[in-house]
Amino acid sequence: QQQVKQSPQSLIVQKGGISIINCAYENTAFDYFPWYQQFPGKGPALLIAIRPDVSEKKEGRFTISFNKSAKQFSLHIMDSQPGDSATYFCAASTHYKLSFGAGTTVTVRA
Amino acid sequence: SAVISQKPSRDICQRGTSLTIQCQVDSQVTMMFWYRQQPGQSLTLIATANQGSEATYESGFVIDKFPISRPNLTFSTLTVSNMSPEDSSIYLCSVAGGLNTEAFFGQGTRLTVV
Numbered sequence: 001q002q003q004v005k006q007s008p009q010s011l012i013v014q015k016g017g018i019s020i021i022n023c024a025y026e027n028t029a030f031d032y033f034p035w036y037q038q039f040p041g042k043g044p045a046l047l048i049a050i051r052p053d054v055s056e057k058k059e060g061r062f063t064i065s066f067n068k069s070a071k072q073f074s075l076h077i078m079d080s081q082p083g084d085s086a087t088y089f090c091a092a093s094t095h096y097k098l099s100f101g102a103g104t105t106v107t108v109r110a
Numbered sequence: 111s112a113v114i115s116q117k118p119s120r121d122i123c124q125r126g127t128s129l130t131i132q133c134q135v136d137s138q139v140t141m142m143f144w145y146r147q148q149p150g151q152s153l154t155l156i157a158t159a160n161q162g163s164e165a166t167y168e169s170g171f172v173i174d175k176f177p178i179s180r181p182n183l184t185f186s187t188l189t190v191s192n193m194s195p196e197d198s199s200i201y202l203c204s205v206a207g208g209l210n211t212e213a214f215f216g217q218g219t220r221l222t223v224v
Contacts, residue, residue, distance in 0.1 A: 034213060043202055043217040044153070046111070089152060096141045096206035096213045100152045 003027055004092050006101025014109050019077040021104045023090035026071065030092040030099075033066065035075050038087045038103075047088070048075070080108045112137055112205050114216035122222045123193055130189045131219045133203030138183035140207025144176070147200040147218070156201075159186040183208070193223045 006023045013019045023033075032051055036044035050057045050064045050073065057064045063076040077084055085108045090101040113136040123129050133142065142159040157178055158166040165178035180186040190197055200220050206213040 032213070036215070041220075043116075043200075043215040046212055046214055049212055093213065096204075097143065097155060097158065098145075098153070098204070098213060099155070102152050 002102070003099040004090060004101040006090050006104060008104060009102065010105040010107070012107045012109060013080045015080060015082060017080050017108075019075075019080050019084070019106050019108075021075045021088055021090065021106075022072065023074065023092075023101050024070075024072045025092045025099075027092070027094075027099075028071070029094050032093045032096065033064070033073050034091050034093075034098070035062075035064065036089045036091065038089065044089060077106070080106075082108045082110050084108050111212065112139060112208075112210050112214050114203060114205060114214060116203055116216035116219055118219055119217060120220040120222075122224060125194050125223055127193055128189055128191045129193065129221060130187050131201055131203075133186045133188070133205075133216055135184045135205050137210075138208045139205040139210060140183075141205060141213075142180060142186045143204040143206075144178060144186070144188045145202045145204060145215075147202060149199070153202065156188070159188075190221065193221075195223045197221065198223045 034049035035047045037047045038044045061078045066073045088104045091098040115134045117132045144156040145153045147153045156171045159180040161180045177189045200218040202218045203216040
């Protein structure tokens, strides 16, 4: 049973465009919601994370929007660059035990 | 952020053998976890490595297949025992706590069983 549902499976965006990835969860005990970026052959790198007492967090071109009542959160990548082409995973956790979404492969066309 | 070193980075092993993967952190951490990432898939939690006591395994994972040690707050090992080709995956160590308020991953160990 997948505890975190992620969509879309893949997306293609033009350079300079906005990439949006959505995740939904059921377990209201989750208290930490990170996003990871993974390049082929590498481990997941923490991109940005949010806790449920905050509705939005921005770090550079990356923004998390969090809707506690809807049990949804999303990642926005602004001004997408070819170097952003990677697989992105959302996750949710209690006590840092992470449940991952299925992943989204983002391709940024130059 | 914590600096996590995993060894080996990759290995090719014969079926029926065992491989021990090491995870070393540059600072004391409260939590250490082991995950598996099967080819083209997402990450799945194998177990929580508990310092000084037996690991806590997730459903579908057992100690006989994946014995874990954690002798101190900066080091853990995962052994993949009696390997079969289905064990071919990336195995990842994750840490959190201590000075870290986030969860970080090592670079992973890419295991191929032939």
